[in-house]
Amino acid sequence: MSPAFNLQTCARLNILALEPYRCARDDYKDDGTNVLLDANENAYGPPIGSGSSSDTIAAEAKETGLDLLGLHRYPDPHQVDLKQQLCTLRNTHAHTDKTLTPENLFVGVGSDEAIDALLRCFCVPGRDRILVCPPTYGMYSVSAQVNDLGLVKVPLTPAPEFGVDVPAVLEALSASVEASDYDIKVVYLCSPGNPTGSALKKEDIAAVLGHPKWNGIVVVDEAYVDFVADQRTASLAEWVLEWPNLVVMQTLSKAFGMAGIRLGAAFCAPPVAALLNALKAPYNIASPTSALARNVLGAEGLAAMEANRAKLVAQRERLVAALPQIPGVGRLRGGTDSNFLLYEMLNKAGEPDNATALAVYTKLAEQRGVVVRFRGKEHGCLGCLRITVGTEDEVTRFLEALKTTLAEVRV
Numbered sequence: 172m173s174p175a176f177n178l179q180t181c182a183r184l185n186i187l188a189l190e191p192y193r194c195a196r197d198d199y200k201d202d203g204t205n206v207l208l209d210a211n212e213n214a215y216g217p218p219i220g221s222g223s224s225s226d227t228i229a230a231e232a233k234e235t236g237l238d239l240l241g242l243h244r245y246p247d248p249h250q251v252d253l254k255q256q257l258c259t260l261r262n263t264h265a266h267t268d269k270t271l272t273p274e275n276l277f278v279g280v281g282s283d284e285a286i287d288a289l290l291r292c293f294c295v296p297g298r299d300r301i302l303v304c305p306p307t308y309g310m311y312s313v314s315a316q317v318n319d320l321g322l323v324k325v326p327l328t329p330a331p332e333f334g335v336d337v338p339a340v341l342e343a344l345s346a347s348v349e350a351s352d353y354d355i356k357v358v359y360l361c362s363p364g365n366p367t368g369s370a371l372k373k374e375d376i377a378a379v380l381g382h383p384k385w386n387g388i389v390v391v392d393e394a395y396v397d398f399v400a401d402q403r404t405a406s407l408a409e410w411v412l413e414w415p416n417l418v419v420m421q422t423l424s425k426a427f428g429m430a431g432i433r434l435g436a437a438f439c440a441p442p443v444a445a446l447l448n449a450l451k452a453p454y455n456i457a458s459p460t461s462a463l464a465r466n467v468l469g470a471e472g473l474a475a476m477e478a479n480r481a482k483l484v485a486q487r488e489r490l491v492a493a494l495p496q497i498p499g500v501g502r503l504r505g506g507t508d509s510n511f512l513l514y515e516m517l518n519k520a521g522e523p524d525n526a527t528a529l530a531v532y533t534k535l536a537e538q539r540g541v542v543v544r545f546r547g548k549e550h551g552c553l554g555c556l557r558i559t560v561g562t563e564d565e566v567t568r569f570l571e572a573l574k575t576t577l578a579e580v581r582v
């Protein structure tokens with residue numbers, strides 16, 4: 172498994188040598204009885220409510236349901252309880268008999284923080300490169316540019332499969348092993364893909380992870396994994412217990428409907444998680460974020476998430492049935508493993524066409540107040556719009572607006 176992976180030569184030397192920031196509370200916990208005069212906080216608490224005495228604040232906290240008293244303290248840098256809940260969710264034992272523990276986790280400000288942290292951990296600015304498979308999520312290349320890293324693009328196989336082009340990826344990694352002036356350190360795979368909506372094959376990911384000579388990290392971004400049909404096998408999170416060079420990213424922004432709290436996670440082998448945790452800002456997860464995340468990961472939250480997911484899946488199926496009936500809607504280009512669909516818009520001649528798709532996109536937004544995403548310039552997505560699955564009413568409004576708009580645009 173991962174024959175050539177060696178963390179000591181793969182990670183940046185400055186990160187391997189990092190002494191993480193320590194706070195006094197790493198030694199002396201807030202047990203509710205200590206007087207905490209170590210972190211220059213404000214013991215009177217936040218100026219919420221009519222007064223500043225702790226009694227008033229406690230009353231406000233009760234009224235709003237928020238633990239306002241906690242807000243004047245820095246949040247927990249380690250988030251072990253939250254991490255345990257994330258592990259429990261993903262310990263399906265579908266991919267290994269081993270069990271994830273909090274040592275397998277980095278939690279960040281959305282998975283966008285994990286995307287960037289991984290680059291800072293492994294890639295030397297101005298020298299190293301990352302490999303991405305277009306069409307894919309745009310933040311990998313934005314983060315690469317911020318970190319002054321080169322980009323190697325190996326497109327996915329053509330629609331509708333949108334799978335990993337395994338021979339081409341392996342060849343690009345072999346070329347990087349031979350090159351003297353750069354290394355590909357990180358491969359970003361998105362499964363289910365954005366904007367493709369297709370889950371990648373496990374054996375294709377294994378082929379990349381098992382490259383015989385390449386020393387690097389494979390990141391599987393599972394932002395949309397909770398929309399895949401077979402929930403027991405969908406996530407590869409626990410596979411990090413078998414592959415030391417695998418990182419699996421997840422987020423509460425999608426199926427959990429919590430984009431506003433900004434909570435993302437990266438499952439990794441413990442030595443990789445330790446490096447990511449060493450380089451992060453100590454208090455990256457705000458207390459309200461942690462409390463809300465722990466709430467939705469509890470039994471009631473999970474049941475509510477599953478109910479919402481079922482509603483979204485029903486609307487996704489409705490869209491798949493209704494869209495082909497609308498004149499001017501072409502083929503579904505990707506899969507249905509996600510909470511969005513990628514559809515072609517056709518010109519008068521019946522061909523997928525960017526001018527038509529762009530006109531539909533603009534008119535929908537400006538004249539009908541329905542905003543979707545134009546993806547026609549992405550590799551292999553000619554004439555495509557990406558449509559997020561909404562509520563029943565939103566889907567009704569979208570379908571009506573699309574029908575009228577296409578009729579106007581295609582005259």
Ligand SMILES: Cc1ncc(COP(=O)(O)O)c(C=O)c1O
Nearest residue numbers: 281282283308365394422424435
């Ligand atoms: C594939 C993919 N990964 C990650 C993200 C970002 O997630 P987060 O909100 O956790 O930063 C998105 C958001 O659209 C996404 O599409």
